[in-house]
Amino acid sequence: MILGYAGKILEVNLSTETIKETKIEDGILKDYIGGRGLATKILWDRLGKKWETIDPLKSENILLFLTGPLTGYYPGGRICVSGKSPQSNGVVGSTVAGEFGVELRCAGYDGVIVTGESETPVYLFIKDSDVEIKDARHIWGKDAKQTVAMLTNDSKEFLRKRYPKFGELKEPAFLYIGPAGENRVRTAVVAAKWTHAAGYGGYGAVMGSKKLKAIAVKGTGPLPEVANIKEIKRLIKAVNDNVYENVLWRRWGTGSGGYEVGAKTSSEPVRNWQDEWHDEKSYGVDQFENRVWIKQSWSDFGCPTCCLKIAMVKTGKFKGAITDNPDYEMQAYLGPNLGIFTPEENVFLSSLADDLGFCGIQTGNVMGFAAELFQRGILTKEDLDGIELHWGDAEVFAVLAKKIAYREGIGDLLAEGTYRAALKIGEKKKTDVLKYAVQSKGIGIGAHGIRSGKDYPEPISYTCSVQGGDHTSTTALPLDGPGSELGEIFNDSGVHCNFNVFGVPRKVKFDFYKAITDIELTQEEWYKTKALRILQLQRAMLLLGGPDVKWKPKIHDENPPRFYEPLPSGPYKGKAVNKTQVEEYKIKYYNAVGWDKNGIPKTKTLKKLGLEDVDKALEKLRG
Amino acid sequence: MPTKKEPIWIARDLIKCSGCRKCEIACSLYHENHIWPEASRIRVFMPVPGADFPHFCTQCEDYPCVKACPVNALSISKKTGAVLVKTKACIACGKCIDACPGRIPHMHPTENHVVICDLCNGNPQCVKVCQEGGWNVLTMVHRRTRPYKLYARTPEQIAKDLATKMYGEQAEEYL
Numbered sequence: 114m115i116l117g118y119a120g121k122i123l124e125v126n127l128s129t130e131t132i133k134e135t136k137i138e139d140g141i142l143k144d145y146i147g148g149r150g151l152a153t154k155i156l157w158d159r160l161g162k163k164w165e166t167i168d169p170l171k172s173e174n175i176l177l178f179l180t181g182p183l184t185g186y187y188p189g190g191r192i193c194v195s196g197k198s199p200q201s202n203g204v205v206g207s208t209v210a211g212e213f214g215v216e217l218r219c220a221g222y223d224g225v226i227v228t229g230e231s232e233t234p235v236y237l238f239i240k241d242s243d244v245e246i247k248d249a250r251h252i253w254g255k256d257a258k259q260t261v262a263m264l265t266n267d268s269k270e271f272l273r274k275r276y277p278k279f280g281e282l283k284e285p286a287f288l289y290i291g292p293a294g295e296n297r298v299r300t301a302v303v304a305a306k307w308t309h310a311a312g313y314g315g316y317g318a319v320m321g322s323k324k325l326k327a328i329a330v331k332g333t334g335p336l337p338e339v340a341n342i343k344e345i346k347r348l349i350k351a352v353n354d355n356v357y358e359n360v361l362w363r364r365w366g367t368g369s370g371g372y373e374v375g376a377k378t379s380s381e382p383v384r385n386w387q388d389e390w391h392d393e394k395s396y397g398v399d400q401f402e403n404r405v406w407i408k409q410s411w412s413d414f415g416c417p418t419c420c421l422k423i424a425m426v427k428t429g430k431f432k433g434a435i436t437d438n439p440d441y442e443m444q445a446y447l448g449p450n451l452g453i454f455t456p457e458e459n460v461f462l463s464s465l466a467d468d469l470g471f472c473g474i475q476t477g478n479v480m481g482f483a484a485e486l487f488q489r490g491i492l493t494k495e496d497l498d499g500i501e502l503h504w505g506d507a508e509v510f511a512v513l514a515k516k517i518a519y520r521e522g523i524g525d526l527l528a529e530g531t532y533r534a535a536l537k538i539g540e541k542k543k544t545d546v547l548k549y550a551v552q553s554k555g556i557g558i559g560a561h562g563i564r565s566g567k568d569y570p571e572p573i574s575y576t577c578s579v580q581g582g583d584h585t586s587t588t589a590l591p592l593d594g595p596g597s598e599l600g601e602i603f604n605d606s607g608v609h610c611n612f613n614v615f616g617v618p619r620k621v622k623f624d625f626y627k628a629i630t631d632i633e634l635t636q637e638e639w640y641k642t643k644a645l646r647i648l649q650l651q652r653a654m655l656l657l658g659g660p661d662v663k664w665k666p667k668i669h670d671e672n673p674p675r676f677y678e679p680l681p682s683g684p685y686k687g688k689a690v691n692k693t694q695v696e697e698y699k700i701k702y703y704n705a706v707g708w709d710k711n712g713i714p715k716t717k718t719l720k721k722l723g724l725e726d727v728d729k730a731l732e733k734l735r736g
Numbered sequence: 737m738p739t740k741k742e743p744i745w746i747a748r749d750l751i752k753c754s755g756c757r758k759c760e761i762a763c764s765l766y767h768e769n770h771i772w773p774e775a776s777r778i779r780v781f782m783p784v785p786g787a788d789f790p791h792f793c794t795q796c797e798d799y800p801c802v803k804a805c806p807v808n809a810l811s812i813s814k815k816t817g818a819v820l821v822k823t824k825a826c827i828a829c830g831k832c833i834d835a836c837p838g839r840i841p842h843m844h845p846t847e848n849h850v851v852i853c854d855l856c857n858g859n860p861q862c863v864k865v866c867q868e869g870g871w872n873v874l875t876m877v878h879r880r881t882r883p884y885k886l887y888a889r890t891p892e893q894i895a896k897d898l899a900t901k902m903y904g905e906q907a908e909e910y911l
Contacts, residue, residue: 334774357870425902
């Protein structure tokens with residue numbers, strides 16, 4: 114057994130209501146680490162042969178919650194949620210912060226694998242090796258805040274009864290879904306606390322399809338044994354000392370972005386990306402800080418940054434709305450992207466997104482898309498069930514958000530996410546609306562535009578990523594450079610927060626890996642072999658796709674059409690992405706990662722990485 | 737800053753707690769040489785999201801836990817004022833937990849004894865990391881004649897106060 118791992122994974126079949134423990138071979142752990150890498154490998158081994166036929170929202174999909182050896186040790190604990198994605202039909206490693214990963218490891222598990230589906234709503238309760246599938250009918254239908262309160266109270270009572278002698282146990286950590294997940298909305302999240310979410314991928318819908326409302330975990334053991342605890346203490350301090358120096362980053366988190374990313378770098382979605390510039394000072398970080406932030410530092414296990422702040426609206430129409438920050442992505446997508454520029458309205462919509470259990474990015478993206486179609490007269494008031502979807506009207510967007518979460522009327526169509534909704538609307542209206550869909554491979558693009566070149570500088574940031582529009586996992590050259598997807602695969606597979614790597618020498622996380630596992634992993638080995646292997650596997654599964662939509666690199670390794678339109682205003686007015694440059698860069702990228710001119714991983718590449726079976730599966734795509 | 741030779745107290749400003757749990761990490765590393773949240777003598781509870789707070793011994797003026805121990809496993813440190821557990825004497829009966837107004841002592845998860853904050857023999861590790869990070873929830877002060885016992889409250893009681901302070905009447909819905 115490798116040091117730093119609990120050594121077993123909990124496996125629950127909800128169809129047969131059976132619970133067992135699964136061990137993963139050391140060789141696989143060495144190559145795929147944990148989290149995103151390991152999830153990809155497990156999914157390939159179990160579902161690879163029939164991948165194209167697997168419906169992500171049917172019982173045959175597998176839902177994974179995986180930690181990595183760095184979880185709990187590297188400051189900023191997270192857990193990686195994965196499975197076949199109902200957004201991309203590939204694999205997304207979607208991480209969420211909180212204590213869940215740490216509690217799970219302290220309970221003696223490196224992860225949870227959920228298969229099958231339950232007939233009635235259930236939740237999984239884990240107290241060390243004491244695991245139960247519990248009735249969740251009373252929690253089904255509840256929003257985020259109600260769900261957390263009920264789970265907290267239920268589990269405290271349960272733990273007190275079952276372990277009366279311990280004294281007070283801390284409340285367990287929870288992952289759960291809201292109404293959007295229950296209704297299999299493709300933009301639904303797996304949530305933690307009130308406001309944290311594994312957003313990209315749409316795994317809330319997968320959890321809902323399995324009728325799994327939540328997982329609660331309480332672990333009373335230590336984190337798994339490591340090779341060199343003294344060295345870990347030193348490394349933790351190295352990360353902390355770096356972060357503590359960055360005072361404004363700690364003070365504002367990403368909450369200064371709502372104004373800054375628009376005004377300074379012209380890369381914020383404004384009215385469905387029709388613009389990326391605004392200079393609305395009403396949206397400044399000072400306004401958020403002085404008017405709605407009621408807690409300046411909120412964080413998760415071991416985190417020195419505390420990028421989260423708690424916001425609450427105290428007066429006016431939206432009084433009582435509570436959320437975190439909102440962080441930049443929520444500020445942008447549930448703000449300027451909908452024509453909204455006041456903190457109170459933004460907090461209101463973010464709070465609603467939390468409560469309904471969907472991703473503010475994906476849902477903000479699809480609502481902005483719908484609003485642009487309304488603006489252009491393509492979707493009418495009648496199409497929208499009588500709603501007039503005007504930019505800047507927070508209350509109207511709230512009505513639409515609820516329709517999406519409950520799949521009512523037009524909401525049922527938009528609940529499919531921007532890409533699938535665009536296909537259906539285009540067919541119905543006999544016009545191309547895909548040109549207004551700002552997404553990549555079924556995943557709405559994160560709130561960092563590339564037209565100005567001042568924020569995400571690469572014209573292929575979103576074109577070749579194996580996680581589509583995910584702004585945390587973008588593509589760039591060189592492959593071992595700071596913008597490369599291969600670096601993010603480490604964070605998502607070691608499973609720790611990628612914010613706490615900013616400004617920290619890259620060597621540190623590799624040193625963590627060594628101090629934990631006692632296995633030497635050189636940066637060269639990671640970038641040239643291990644990360645590349647995970648990337649190829651994710652790429653292969655993304656291209657195999659199905660059963661509904663599939664991606665052809667020639668068509669879909671591409672920016673949204675909007676990014677080729679010149680920016681209409683601001684200091685970078687006129688700037689757009691250059692198509693020739695994208696094509697040239699793409700070929701260079703294909704070469705670097707070992708894909709052929711059609712974007713398919715080459716036989717040579719795959720064989721070198723020991724992925725012969727993947728090569729065989731890709732034969733049919735090579736034509 | 738008190739010298740290490742006289743009794744101390746850890747003053748607490750709970751509303752500032754970020755919930756980072758660095759205190760748990762520092763405490764369990766010091767006492768157990770592991771990162772071990774449930775074995776930590778200081779533990780961060782979060783019964784309501786946002787209302788995170790550290791829960792640990794407050795060294796009541798009358799030390800009800802020490803009085804309640806049937807086997808004299810608990811004593812008071814002359815140097816620091818902390819409650820010390822004689823682990824070999826402790827029979828893990830839980831009487832100290834019931835005697836504590838805040839139900840603060842808890843069982844060691846794998847050993848047969850209770851754990852209580854020992855003030856790290858005058859150099860509390862939790863205070864150190866909390867100050868380093870600039871949260872300043874925990875501050876070390878001289879132990880004088882003050883009503884320390886007021887701080888011995890259950891997680892539920894503390895959560896209710898903090899959540900109400902943050903969210904007002906709405907807190908009722910979250911408790």
